[in-house]
Amino acid sequence: xxxxxxAASSTDPRPSDDGGxxxxxxxxxxxxxxxxxxxGGITSLNDVIIxxxxxxxxxxxxxxxxxxxxxxxxxxxxGIPGAKLVKKIGYMRGAVAGLLTMLVGCLLFIPASQNAIxxxxxxxxxxxxxxxxxxxxxxNPLISLLxxxxxxxxxxxxxxxFNSLGTTLFPLFGAALILGSIxxxxxxxxxxxxxxxxxxxESQAIVHGYLGIAAALAVxxxxxxxxxxxxxxxxxxxxxxxAGFDLLKRPRFGFGALxxxxxxxxxVSIGSxxxxxxxxxxxxxxxxxxxxxxxxxxWGGAMVGRxxxxxxxxxxxxxxxxxxxxxxxxxxxxxxxxxxSGAAAAYSLLAIGLMNxxxxxxxxxxxCERLGRRAADGSGIINVAIFGGAVVPVATGAxxxxxxGNLALALGxxxxxxxxxxxxxxxxxxPAADEPAVVADSFA
Numbered sequence: 001x002x003x004x005x006x007a008a009s010s011t012d013p014r015p016s017d018d019g020g021x022x023x024x025x026x027x028x029x030x031x032x033x034x035x036x037x038x039x040g041g042i043t044s045l046n047d048v049i050i051x052x053x054x055x056x057x058x059x060x061x062x063x064x065x066x067x068x069x070x071x072x073x074x075x076x077x078x079g080i081p082g083a084k085l086v087k088k089i090g091y092m093r094g095a096v097a098g099l100l101t102m103l104v105g106c107l108l109f110i111p112a113s114q115n116a117i118x119x120x121x122x123x124x125x126x127x128x129x130x131x132x133x134x135x136x137x138x139x140n141p142l143i144s145l146l147x148x149x150x151x152x153x154x155x156x157x158x159x160x161x162f163n164s165l166g167t168t169l170f171p172l173f174g175a176a177l178i179l180g181s182i183x184x185x186x187x188x189x190x191x192x193x194x195x196x197x198x199x200x201x202e203s204q205a206i207v208h209g210y211l212g213i214a215a216a217l218a219v220x221x222x223x224x225x226x227x228x229x230x231x232x233x234x235x236x237x238x239x240x241x242x243a244g245f246d247l248l249k250r251p252r253f254g255f256g257a258l259x260x261x262x263x264x265x266x267x268v269s270i271g272s273x274x275x276x277x278x279x280x281x282x283x284x285x286x287x288x289x290x291x292x293x294x295x296x297x298x299w300g301g302a303m304v305g306r307x308x309x310x311x312x313x314x315x316x317x318x319x320x321x322x323x324x325x326x327x328x329x330x331x332x333x334x335x336x337x338x339x340x341s342g343a344a345a346a347y348s349l350l351a352i353g354l355m356n357x358x359x360x361x362x363x364x365x366x367x368c369e370r371l372g373r374r375a376a377d378g379s380g381i382i383n384v385a386i387f388g389g390a391v392v393p394v395a396t397g398a399x400x401x402x403x404x405g406n407l408a409l410a411l412g413x414x415x416x417x418x419x420x421x422x423x424x425x426x427x428x429x430x431p432a433a434d435e436p437a438v439v440a441d442s443f444a
Contacts, residue, residue, distance in 0.1 A: 028142075028230060029143065032138075032159060033159050035139045036159050036166070037163065038099075038166060040166035041169060042102065042170065042213065043129075044295075045174050045209070046068060046071055046271075048275075049174075050064050050065070050272050052202070053118065053121060055186065056198075057118045057199070061276075061401050061410075062400075064272075068390060070129070070390070071128070071129040072393075073129075073390045074133050075133050076390070077130070078133040079387075082134040082383065083379060085097060086134070086137050091142050091231055092229070094137065096221050096224050097131075098133070099135060099224065100221055101128075101131030101134060103131070103218055104131070105129070105131060107211075109121070109203075109207050110207055110211075116196050116203065121206075137380055139159070140156070141375040141378070143159045144368075145375070158306070158307070163306075164305075164357070165303050167302065171295040175289075178205045179289045248381065253367050253381075255424050256363050256368070257367060258420070259420065261392075262388055262417035262418075263421055264360070264388045264389040265392020265414070266392060266421075267360075267389075268388075268389040269392050269411075273396070273407055274349065274350070275288050275291060276407065277407045280407065283342065284343075297347075298352070298353035301350065301357065302354065303357075305354045305355070305358060309322065319366055320425045320429030322358060322425070323362045323422075324423075326357070327425060328422050329355040330352050330415075333348045334348075334411050334415045335415070338408035339408075345408075392413065392414070395413060396410050396411075397410075
């Protein structure tokens with residue numbers, strides 16, 4: 001991605017030494033951080049919806065994980081087209097397109113509820129996620145652009161902290177609104193017309209929540225539209241190869257894209273199972289409606305960790321080494337939770353959120369170092385890699401079903417993902433400038 005400067009102003013691009021540019025526009029950073037907050041919060045609501053839909057439609061773990069499969073499949077389907085759209089219409093207009101798509105997804109919960117059909121809920125989630133993908137294609141490279149290249153790691157991690165603020169607050173209120181409405185009657189005890197009526201009534205809480213989000217998205221989209229011309233002289237380089245997939249030939253970027261796939265898969269798998277995991281007799285032995293709010297600690301830990309991680313990287317602590325440390329820490333916490341009970345099992349699992357904190361932004365920035373004018377292509381491919389959030393959770397759910405609902409054993413799959421991420425952290429601990437093969441084509 002390259003921006004071609006026009007008249008000098010606070011939003012004019014300035015060249016950097018990696019073949020790209022940066023823009024001095026602090027006010028736009030606040031806008032981008034707001035986008036991180038929105039799509040983070042909406043994504044984390046899936047953790048609350050899963051136990052709700054699992055009960056309403058009497059699903060097993062594999063079927064319930066189709067919520068994440070449909071949501072994160074949007075990254076595979078929309079990632080590259082989304083990047084092309086953003087390159088065609090620009091960052092700000094791309095953000096508006098993404099926000100409006102999210103609004104349509106929210107409105108689709110209305111027919112899904114009225115017809116009480118699980119597949120319609122999945123369709124609504126896919127459309128909602130498609131808008132999230134477009135907004136994320138805008139946000140990741142834009143926050144890197146809005147400041148000095150040498151502080152990109154710290155800045156992206158700081159912006160991700162606002163993503164975590166959304167993922168922390170949305171489930172807290174979502175659990176009270178959605179799970180709190182679970183009736184004394186259970187879907188498994190009903191059939192026929194009574195079952196359909198129960199599902200329509202119980203899904204109203206979901207509809208009301210997403211209608212509120214739709215109203216907020218309409219306001220934000222209108223506000224962003226007013227700032228659509230703030231980035232002056234915006235230009236994007238045409239993709240080389242098949243939609244920019246030639247970037248995967250770079251070992252650092254290819255390894256990083258794989259780790260995004262695995263990280264999102266591991267994070268989503270754990271987040272999706274937390275409520276059911278805590279409700280087990282071995283752990284807290286409380287109903288989902290009682291323990292649902294505790295997802296707050298998982299995502300809250302990620303939020304706190306991102307502020308801490310941003311500060312540590314600002315102090316020039318190696319992002320790669322910090323990534324490896326956190327990945328190993330996540331594995332240790334999984335082992336503790338799987339081999340303990342009660343509060344120890346509960347809080348060790350929730351503490352994984354703290355370890356997750358810096359992973360996505362650090363993997364992203366390490367993988368995309370020195371992409372320069374190819375930043376939009378890199379962001380699009382990274383968003384495709386987020387498809388891991390569709391694959392790994394379903395595989396984790398299938399493993400849980402195959403072991404008779406043993407969620408502790410199923411956590412072994414996320415642990416394997418973290419092991420590979422730790423290896424990438426050690427591999428990428430050196431700056432990209434030290435890797436001649438990467439620098440040689442950094443201006444391609």
